[in-house]
Amino acid sequence: SRSYDIPGLLRRLLVEVIKAACQDQLARDFHFEPFKAFQARPPADDSASETFQRLHDELYASDAWIAEQDKLDRLPPEPGCNLPRAIAGLMFWSDATHVSQFGQSKMWPIYLFFGNLSKWLRCKPRSRACHHVAHIPSLPDNIQDFIRSHSNGKSGSTATLRHCKRELFQAVWKRLVMDPDFLHAYQHGVVIDCADGITRRIYPCIFTYSADYPEKVLVATIRDLGQCPCPLCLVTLDQVHLLGQVADERIRIVKARVDSTERISKVQSARKIIYQHGYAATNDRSEYFLKPESLVATENAFSKALFANFEFNFFRMLVVDLMHEFELGVWKAVLIHLIRMLHTLGNDSVNEFNQRFRHLGNFGQSTIRSFAYMNTSDMRNWAARTYEDCLQCCIPCFEGLFPEPYNQHIIRLLYTLALWHGLAKLRQHTDETLDHLTAATQLLGKELRFFTNDVCPHFDTVETPKERAARERRTQAAMEKSAGKKGKEKSSPGSLPKTFSLRTIKLHLLGHYAAVIRWFGTTDSYSTQIGELQHRVVKSYYRRGNKRKDYVRLATRMQRRGELLHRITEQYTPLPDLSPEQHYQMAKSVKHKIHIGDLVGNNPEEPALAGFLPALKDHILGRLFDRPFDGEEGKFTDEERDQILILNNILYGHSTLRVNYTTYNMQRDHDVINPEIPSRAFIMVEAADGKTRFWYARVLGIFHLQVVNTTSTRRIPQRMDVLWIRWLGEDPEYVGNIGVRKLERVGYVPEGPYAFGFVDPDLVVRAAHLIPSFIYGKTDDLLTRSLYWDSQDGDWENYYVNPFVDRDMLSRFLGTGVGHTHPGCAPVSLTSANVIEDEDGEAGAEIGSLDEVGHDGGLEQVGERSCEDPKSSGKGGIESEVNSETESEKGSVDSDIDDEVAEDLGLADDDLIWEFDYGH
Ligand SMILES: [Zn+2]
Structure with a gap:
């Protein structure tokens, strides 16, 4: 076998990070003992007694942590050690990103946060609770030269390159989690004098991994939008639109993805075919093992390190991601389609809609920001939070614009979307609000199917002017690129038809929220937004410094001076005379x-x-x-x-x-x-x-x-x-x-x-x-x-x-807030009134075309991914141009990091060597 070196991996040893974190000043606020929190509720009447219900918020108050601590407590003590045993709760984030908006600099960091720290402290981007543990290098451009030199001049196919990328990603993780010190600590703990003055035996434990869908797929070693597209369960693509139905809820439980010896041996068999028999990365014989569960022929680092000894199920750590799945996912797709529908009614409706939004004004310190200076229908440069504001306010703005009966259906859909979003984003749940979330999920599934089947077909929707302009720009650019200077003018075909479809993994993922929150606590604790905020901090270092220098150097040097920086950049100016004890x-x-x-x-x-x-x-x-x-x-x-x-x-x-x-x-x-x-x-x-x-x-x-x-x-x-x-x-x-x-x-x-x-x-x-x-x-x-x-x-x-x-x-x-007092208010029931009858379960898939919702091109089919277009594979079902980091763009983190920087970082400059063979 021949090896190919990829330079530029920077990593810190996890055990070192854990030690440092437990000794840092911040660790004085660490929680090392899990607990359950309850809300006591006064008796309804004299005959009843006080009731208690569980609160769900922090990771260290979650069932996941309590279960791990139980396991730990049952372990026999380490010989001669009677130190208290505690968990360091590891929460990983990773996300490839551009460092500057127009430049070529890219970075692909892995961040580590500790669930021991309250999310209120942890989630502030400048709280210094974030630890950079590695920067993933990208496949160098000359990888093709290497492949050609070993395969009689034949270039690697897209599938091969994608396979290489997966191998690289998992190889980086192997370096992190298969580190002998880390594995030893996982089993026997590591003795640390913690910042609170207590010496503990600390056991690392991986709880969550936050990432967007394309990256989750890499972590889970499953196929991007394959036949079984969900990292958490084995739902098939033709079932994803059934969100909230009984059968759907059953699949999530009965067919949850778990790591197993069978899964591992299937992957091994497929790898044998590729690596020993020399077949291409995708071939029918290895597909036999992989395709039924959309697996890929890449060993999983987490499985390899932690499955055999600790029964670690890596699928479970892939937590939900509200921002990409809902705000920039399902909701954005619905909104875009509603705007397309508005356009079918003529410009007056669109203008009326925009004018209504301009009337809204702002609310709170930054709860709702004003739409006064924009055309809402254009959604120009919107961030996730703008979509959120829009959802929270849009019902009166849409009301009456569509003819009946569609108007009432659309209003009800919008209400259900807003309700679901509010519930899913609560920072503290009770058993009761989680039941509300489950009910809201069922309602949302019904409303979306009804919308797709009984409302959308009545509108001949085409691209919005903005979508059309964007498509024409892309075509133009592609023509200039391919045809060089002779790019012949192709007559514009006008606006292309656009339909709404529910065949998207993001819709399915909404059904996992209640269970994930029950297990790990609320979504704000592991939101991908935290990682993105961290990116912003790093990017701001980049902008502050000399752009020619590597951002990593800047980021870490800045981090070194953290204490000072912390004070200078803290821009929080308290309102004068705020005395919260007064009402x-x-x-x-x-x-x-x-x-x-x-x-x-x-x-x-x-x-x-x-x-x-x-x-x-x-x-x-x-x-x-x-x-x-x-x-x-x-x-x-x-x-x-x-x-x-x-x-x-x-x-x-x-x-x-x-x-x-x-x-x-x-x-x-x-x-x-x-x-x-x-x-x-x-x-x-x-x-x-x-x-x-x-x-x-x-x-x-x-x-x-x-x-x-x-x-x-x-x-x-x-x-x-x-x-x-x-x-x-x-x-x-x-x-x-x-x-x-x-x-x-x-x-x-x-x-x-x-x-x-x-x-x-x-x-x-x-x-x-x-x-x-x-x-x-x-x-x-x-x-x-x-x-x-x-x-x-x-x-x-x-x-x-x-x-x-x-x-x-x-x-x-x-009527659910723990901090609120509601004398005599009746609890709200979400399931009773005004529920539309659900249609026959199977109908949804047929009516929506296979068109991807909100996708730029609109022509791509969801399904087993073909290998023609490397750009497409990074995109989930409802991604669209605003959030368009595609896989190939993510590809190359600048890798020339000099020794000085590595030293400065305290990172091991650890050139990655990884072996693979190609067929002849
Ligand atoms: Zn699932």
Whole structure:
């Protein structure tokens, strides 16, 4: 056999990384003992008893960790050792990336994080919790020369190159996990004086591996989009659209992928055929062993190192990836197709859609960012979070644009998508919310099949103008490349038809979320976003430094100076005077004075100010006499009102109010209410009538005033804070809640005694995210001409209450947040009402064409990958151009790293030698 050297592997020994990590300052916050957390819930009534339900969030509070610790505790002690035994929870990330947007520099790092550290610390990109353990080299360009020189001048096929790439990837991992020290530590532990002053015997344990689909396939040594495309189970491609059906849920359990001696021997048999008998990388004889489970003829490093002795099942570590699978996957594909459908209705619909988005405004510190300066339908340069914002707000923007009955189906689909996304992204789950997620997954499967089979065929969808332009650019570029200068003008065929298909692995993967969260904790803990943030840090080093120098040198030198850098680059500026122990905060300033007499006297026609003073006094009396808040101030007599003096008749106005609250996952957060900004002016208060959960109001003014109670013996002025508000009420004709999967709809209370009022800021739960119901338009019926209209031309007739704006809000509407108190709220049922009948299970596959959703070319078939196009294999089903790192682009990490750098890194400059043979 002949060997071929690939230079440029940089790695650190895992045991060294583990030692360093456990001794680092950060490790003082490490958790070494797993635990289960529970939520205690008070008894429903006197006869019942307190109930407990499990919380799922951190890795060290997960079943996965507890199971490993159990195994550890059952091991016989190491001879002469009575040190406490603990786990170092390894969480790997890898992702090939470009270092600069236009340059050729590429990198393919493997990052390691420790699950012992709380995700809150671990997931901050500058927390220095990330350890670079290796940089994977790419196949050098001259690999073809080598192959030709050994095969009578024949070039290696794409399949051969792909095989080489897999071999290379696994060879790198073998260097890491088959390191004797590491294996010894895996079995016997390694004694470390940890940063908290306790000496422990630490056992490394691999829990998760986060990567996007093309990279997961490399890790799992399975075929990219093969007949069994899922790294977690043996679902076949013609079953992937059955998400959420009983049979589908069964496959995931019964046919879960597990490592086994049979799997290993199948791979060995196939390798024998290739390496000893000299067949090509793909041949019918080895396919006999591999194809049924879409295996590949590459040894798996994790299996080789850890299966025989530790029964390690490497498939299980390949955790779900919300960003690529949903935000940039299924949701993006649905959105693109909806935009195509909008285009079939004409430009007016598209413009209307864009205009609605421009009305939304922003919300929270960066919860929803404004769409005001873009055409939403273009989705230009959108990041995953823009798609997320769009999903969270899009229902009112789509409403009514499509004709019935499609409109209602689409709205229901969008609601289900937003609900699923919110649940899957919760940072803390309970058993109850995981049940909700399972139910939402079933609903989502049904809605998507219904959409594909019963909605999409009624629209003759073609490429959007943007897709068409992109395709034409690509064709042009390809023609220039292939035909050189003579590129003849091909007549443009116009916009190509585009259909929507569910035959995509990303859809199937959504069904694995609930189980993965139950086992490893919540998705934020192992999101690929963390790795990408780390990339951004490395890229910023790259930009800061001299680009000619290798980024690795910069990245690690910067890391060396971490402590210093940490302080300099930390850009977090705390809001002044944030005191979270107070429920709300209003400025003390007395600069902005409003004389009540002038305010009312100067605006005699203003309906909002009719009865302003008596209402204010009633509000004050209610609070002084401690009347429970019930939405209407008790009627007090004029005599009683006269007992109240407002000092100098002056209100002190403020521009903002900060409302602090405890989030569903017991963190602190706050909203800033600003009456001047429509999207930030709404508040929600706990409803007092028990019929609905919350009441909503628009804040018109934020005031404080000095009040004297003349009946009191001391007659000392006391400060009182009030919000002047305009109430919104439920539309009695309409039902909207999570159970029926419709947004709650509210509208301003019509002019009259209940339209305006005052509220104690202490009662504000949070800012509410209300989105105008665009289809009902504006009206001037609710209030005669007023300065307090939504705008010059009147008020929005209705608003929708958005429960999806953030996870905290969703938890409030579900009634599930651990950090929330919901007196007497009924739990939401997701399975009852408004469920469409599921169609016959098999129908879905037939109607959607094999067209890949959202894929640039749109012509590629999903299926057993043919070997013609090396560019295509990096792409999952619903990938598209925005996120277009293809396999071949990922290929080459610059490999010329000089010794100095390697030394600087503390990396072993470990040229990779790996052996293979080719057929003649
Ligand atoms: Zn699966």
